[in-house]
Structures are given as C-alpha cells and as structure tokens.
Amino acid sequence: MQIKKRVSLTFLLVALGASALFGQVAKSNFSAFGFGDIYNRGLSQNQGMGGVGISNGSSWYINNLNPALLVNNYVVSFQAGMQLENRTVNDGFTSLKNGSGNLNYLVAAFPVKPGKWTTSVGLMPYSSVNYRLIAPTDVIGSNSTVLQEEIGSGGVNQFYWSNGVRINKYVAIGSRINYLFGSIITESNEVLSINRVVPFFTSLYERSYVKDLTFGGGVTLQKDSLFKKDYKLSIGFVYDFRSDLTTQTTQRLDRKSRVNKSIIDSTTVANFSGAAVLPQSYGMGISFGRPTRWMAAADLMVLDYTQFSGFSRTTQSTTGYRAGLGFEITPDPTGIGNYLKRMTYRTGGSYEVYPYLVNGNQVKDLGITFGVSMPLGLSTLDFGLKFGKRGSISTNTIEEDYYKLYFGMTFNDRWFIKRKFD
Numbered sequence: 001m002q003i004k005k006r007v008s009l010t011f012l013l014v015a016l017g018a019s020a021l022f023g024q025v026a027k028s029n030f031s032a033f034g035f036g037d038i039y040n041r042g043l044s045q046n047q048g049m050g051g052v053g054i055s056n057g058s059s060w061y062i063n064n065l066n067p068a069l070l071v072n073n074y075v076v077s078f079q080a081g082m083q084l085e086n087r088t089v090n091d092g093f094t095s096l097k098n099g100s101g102n103l104n105y106l107v108a109a110f111p112v113k114p115g116k117w118t119t120s121v122g123l124m125p126y127s128s129v130n131y132r133l134i135a136p137t138d139v140i141g142s143n144s145t146v147l148q149e150e151i152g153s154g155g156v157n158q159f160y161w162s163n164g165v166r167i168n169k170y171v172a173i174g175s176r177i178n179y180l181f182g183s184i185i186t187e188s189n190e191v192l193s194i195n196r197v198v199p200f201f202t203s204l205y206e207r208s209y210v211k212d213l214t215f216g217g218g219v220t221l222q223k224d225s226l227f228k229k230d231y232k233l234s235i236g237f238v239y240d241f242r243s244d245l246t247t248q249t250t251q252r253l254d255r256k257s258r259v260n261k262s263i264i265d266s267t268t269v270a271n272f273s274g275a276a277v278l279p280q281s282y283g284m285g286i287s288f289g290r291p292t293r294w295m296a297a298a299d300l301m302v303l304d305y306t307q308f309s310g311f312s313r314t315t316q317s318t319t320g321y322r323a324g325l326g327f328e329i330t331p332d333p334t335g336i337g338n339y340l341k342r343m344t345y346r347t348g349g350s351y352e353v354y355p356y357l358v359n360g361n362q363v364k365d366l367g368i369t370f371g372v373s374m375p376l377g378l379s380t381l382d383f384g385l386k387f388g389k390r391g392s393i394s395t396n397t398i399e400e401d402y403y404k405l406y407f408g409m410t411f412n413d414r415w416f417i418k419r420k421f422d
Contacts, residue, residue, distance in 0.1 A: 027098045027130050027131060028087060028130065029089065029131045029132075029133060029398060030131075030354075030363060030391065030400070032133065032152055033354075033356045034127075034355075034356055035126070035127040035129075035156055035184070035276075035310060036127040036130075036152075036155055036156075036184065037128050037129075039124065039127065041064045042064060042065055043061065043064050043081060043104075043107065043382075043408055044079075044104075044382035044383065044384050044407065044408025045058075045346070045371065045373060045384070046326075046384075047369060047384035047404075047406045048346040048347075048348070048369055048371015048372065048382070048383065048385070048406065049327070049346040049384075050324040050325050050326035050349050050369050051299070051324045051348070051369070052285060052287075052298065052299040052324040052325065052326040052348065053066065053069075053297075053299070054236040054237070054238055054283055054284060054285025055234040055236035055286050055297060055299070056234060056289075056297040056326075057069030057070075057220070058291075059073060060075075060077070060378070060380070060410065060412055061079070062077050062079050062107050062109045062120060064105070064120075064122065064124075065299075066220060066236045066237075066238050066285070067120070067162040067163060067174025067175055067176045067218050068164050068172040068173050068174035068217075068218040068219050068220040068236065069174070069220055069236065070109060070118040070119070070120055070164030071115065071116065071117070071164040071165065071172045072118075073109045073118045074114045074115060075378070075413060076109070076110055076412070076413050076414070077109045077410065077411070077412050078107070078108050078410070078411040079105065079106075079107045079108075079408060079410050079411070080106050080408065080409050081103075081406060081407060081408035081409070082101060082102070082103055082408075083101065083102055083103075083104040083404060083405070083406055084404070084407075085100060085403070085404040085405070086098070086099035086402060086403055087400050087402040088401045089398065089399075089400050090393065090400075090401070091393065091397060091398045102125070102128075104124060104125070104408075105122060105123070105124035106122060106123045106124070107120065107122035107123075107124070108120065108121055108122065115166065116165065117165050118163070119161070119162070119164075120161070120162040121160065121161050121162075122159070122160055122162075123157070123158070123159050123160075124158060125156070125157050125158070126157060126182070127156045128154075128155035129184050129185075130152065130153055131150075131152045132149070132150070132151050133149070133151075134147065135147075135148045135149075145192075146191070146192055147189075147190070147192075148188075148190055149187075149188070149189040149190075150187070150189075151187045151189070152185065152186050152187075153184075153185050154182060154185045156180050156184070156210050157180070157181055157182045158178045158180050158181075159181075160178045160179070161176070162176040162177075163175050163176075169224075170222060170223060171220070172219070173218070173220075174218045174219070175215075176216045176218075177213060177214075178213065178214045178216070180213075180214060180245060181209075181211045182209070182210055183208065183209045184207075184208050185205070185206070185207045185208075187203055187204070187205050187206075188203065188204040189201055189202070189203045189256075190202055190203075191258070200256060200257055200258060200264055201255075201256055201258055202254070202255055202256075203253075203254040203256050204251065204252075204253055204254075205251070205252040205253075205254055206250070206251050206252075207249070208247050208249045208276075209247065209248045210245050210246070210247050210276065211246055212244070212246045214240065214241065214243040214278060215240075215241045216238065216239060216241060218238040218239070220234060220236040220237075221234070221235045221236075222234045222235075231288070231289070232288070232289060232291055233286075233287075234286070234287045234288075235286050236284065236285045236286075237283070238282065238283050238284075238301075239280070239282045240280060240281045242277065242279050242280045242307070243277075243278045244276075244278075245275060245276045246275060247273065247274045248271075248273055249273075250268065251268070251269050251270040251271070252266050252267065252268050253266065254266040276309055276310045277307055277308055277310075278308075279303070279304050279305050279306065279307050280304050281301060281302060281303045281304065282301070282304075283299060283301035283302060284299070284300060285297060285299040285300070286298055292333045293329070293333070294329040294330070295327070295329075296327045297326050298323075298324065298325050299322075300321070300323050301323075302319065302321055303320040303321070303322070304319050304355075305317040305318060305319065305320060305355035305356065306318060306319060308355070316356060316357040317355055317356050318356070318357065318362065320352070320353050320355030320356075320362070321353045323351045323352075324348060325350075326346065326348030327347055327348060328344055328346040328371075329345055330343070330344045331343075342375050343373060343374055343375065344372065344373040345371070345372055346370065346372065346373075346384075347368075348369045349368045349369065350365070350366070350367045350386075350388075351365070352364065352365040358391070358398075359395065359397045361395040361396055363391050364390070365391075366388060366389055367387060367389075368386070369384060369385065370385045371385065373410075378413065379409070379410055379412055381409055381410075382406075382407070382408035382409070383406065383407055384404075384405070384406035384408075385403065385404070385405055385406070386406075387403045388402055388403070388404075389402075
C-alpha cells in the first residue's frame with residue numbers, strides 16, 4: 001500500500017510539471033527540416049529495446065506503437081516518462097556540446113472489458129525544433145559583411161485517444177486519433193558590420209501554429225502455445241493516414257537592438273491561413289518468445305515524405321525508413337529471494353534513414369540501446385539508454401554524436417473490481 005501511495009504521488013508531481021517541461025530540447029541543426037525532430041512514440045520500455053513495439057505487447061506496459069496491442073492490458077495503467085539528452089555537433093572544424101531534458105509522455109490505459117477492449121489516452125510531444133544557423137556573407141563592392149542568422153524554436157505536441165479490440169483469440173485491431181497542436185517559430189536576422197558598429201539589425205519573425213486531427217490504426221496476429229509449449233509468436237501492422245494540417249502563420253518585420261536583442265519597433269507584414277501536408281507512414285513488426293520470461297522483436301517503419309509540405313519553408317523530401325531490433329529477458333519473474341532476477345533487462349539497436357535531404361543526401365542515424373525495469377509490486381521504474389550517431393561530415397557537412405537517457409514510471413492497479421459476498 002505504501003509503495004502504491006508513493007508511486008501515485010510521484011505520478012501526480014510529474015503530471016503537474018508537464019506544461020513546464022514540454023519543449024526543452026537539445027539544439028540540433030537537423031531540426032531545421034520538416035516539422036523538426038520527430039519523436040519515437042515508444043515509451044521507456046520500448047526505447048531500451050531498440051525502439052521496437054509494433055508486435056510485442058505486454059500485460060504490464062502500455063503499448064503506444066500499435067493500438068491493437070492495448071488488449072493485452074488487463075489492469076489500469078499509468079505511465080510517465082522523462083528524457084535527458086546530450087549532443088556533440090561537429091562540422092569538421094569546430095564542435096559544440098549541448099544538453100537538455102524534457103517530459104516525454106503522460107499516458108493512461110483503462111480496460112473497458114478486460115481482454116476484449118482497452119482504451120488509452122496520452123499527451124506527448126510530436127516534434128521539436130531547436131537550432132541556430134550562422135553564415136557570414138561579404139557585401140560586393142564594400143568592406144562590409146552581413147552576418148545571416150536563422151534561429152528555430154518550438155515544436156508540435158499531440159494529445160491522442162487509442163482503442164484496441166480483440167476480434168478472436170488470434171486477431172486484434174486498434175485505432176488512434178491524434179490532436180496535433182503547437183507553434184514553430186523561425187527568426188531570420190541580418191546584422192550589417194561596417195567601419196562603425198550599427199546599433200540595430202533587422203529580423204524577420206515567422207510563427208506557424210498547427211492544429212488538426214490525424215488518424216491511424218493497427219492490427220496484430222498472435223499465436224500462443226507454439227510447439228506445445230508456452231512460446232508466443234506475434235506479427236503487427238500499423239498505418240498512419242496522410243493528413244492536411246491547418247496552419248495559421250504570422251510574419252513580422254522587427255528592428256532589434258544589437259546590445260540586448262530587444263525589439264525597437266515591429267510591423268506585421270502578413271497573417272494568413274494555410275495547410276501543411278503530413279504524409280502517410282506504415283510499418284510492421286514480428287516478435288517471438290516466452291511471455292514474462294524473454295522476448296525478441298524486430299520492427300520496420302516506412303515514412304513516405306514524397307508529398308510532404310510544411311509551412312512557408314521548402315524541404316527536399318523523399319522516403320525514409322526506420323529499422324529496429326530488440327531483446328528483453330526476466331531471469332525469474334516470480335523469484336522472491338533474488339530481486340535482481342525479477343528485474344527485466346533489455347538491449348537493442350536501430351538504424352534510421354531520414355526522409356529529407358541535407359547537402360543533397362539523406363541523413364542516417366545508427367544507435368544502440370540498453371534498458372532495465374525495476375519491479376515495485378505491480379508497478380515498475382523503467383530506464384533506457386541510447387548511444388547514437390546522426391549524419392556525416394562527408395555527406396551532410398555536419399554530424400552529431402549523442403546519448404539519450406530515458407526515465408519512466410509505470411503504475412498498475414486493479415480498478416472497478418466487483419465485490420462478491422457469501
């Protein structure tokens with residue numbers, strides 16, 4: 001009982017801090033493209049396992065990658081998570097380190113009819129934008145230089161509602177409705193340097209606000225008791241439909257002080273509505289193992305961004321891919337005398353090819369992951385760690401070495417129990 005109270009209090013404190021923590025992300029120049037850095041929907045237990053989860057569901061964790069697998073949740077579940085990251089950016093001449101932390105998700109699942117229908121709601125970031133690009137340009141015919149600077153910030157969040165329904169003992173289907181909302185802000189500054197310092201500079205400010213619904217679904221095929229033993233094989237499929245997102249864009253011309261970058265005066269030059277096209281994506285996964293003991297899984301996602309369109313910025317887009325492999329093991333889930341054997345250990349790897357071009361080439365990301373879950377009664381503390389490298393100096397002019405630390409808390413409880421009296 002004391003453990004449940006402590007877990008509940010921790011979850012409440014994390015929830016109260018959600019608004020303050022969303023959007024604090026490490027700087028990455030790759031977030032200047034498209035909607036920015038797109039978050040993997042996987043929760044902490046998925047992140048420690050190579051980010052996979054399209055086919056591998058669990059009774060104790062919410063599956064946020066394939067809504068059809070929600071039918072595995074027989075108890076009420078709450079999950080909250082945070083993400084810490086550190087990046088080293090290198091362009092071949094200089095390197096820059098930066099880090100940050102942000103709330104990663106708040107998710108809840110409720111079995112409407114245990115084993116038949118489970119519903120889930122959640123709040124998490126969809127994408128993040130945080131970059132700063134600088135390029136000095138000589139003014140022809142003079143000794144002056146224009147320092148061109150572009151700064152991006154903001155991102156898109158998502159509130160979603162998912163449902164998983166079992167058709168029979170082999171097949172389950174799921175649906176997901178997302179409400180995307182948030183602002184992406186860009187500032188284009190031009191600072192002129194001549195014999196004497198000009199006390200001000202001009203800046204073009206653009207804010208694009210996104211709000212709209214997107215839809216997706218999934219299906220899973222499961223076979224238990226293979227080879228007359230407790231082995232399980234599962235195959236999953238997911239699909240996110242193309243969506244035309246409503247946007248509202250404001251453009252403003254500012255004159256700013258060079259001393260503290262405060263606005264001296266400004267003029268709104270445009271205010272218009274538009275649409276951003278979020279293309280379709282689809283994927284499949286396969287997993288095999290002994291439930292509660294061990295599980296091996298693999299996922300493949302395809303991001304068809306050939307029809308992508310985002311705000312007033314142009315991005316060269318193509319088709320991207322994401323592949324992941326993962327493995328988890330719990331040495332003795334019912335062991336009483338050895339706590340370490342009741343913990344779940346995970347590892348995995350991921351390979352991603354982004355659906356946009358930088359310097360005429362696609363950006364590639366390679367990572368390895370590790371994870372562990374520590375049981376606390378019906379609940380767990382979940383940790384994940386990812387080391388990765390994104391981009392290449394030779395093909396993209398810039399590369400990033402990074403690590404991400406995921407911390408999650410899972411709280412399970414039995415609600416709505418019908419009491420019986422003799």
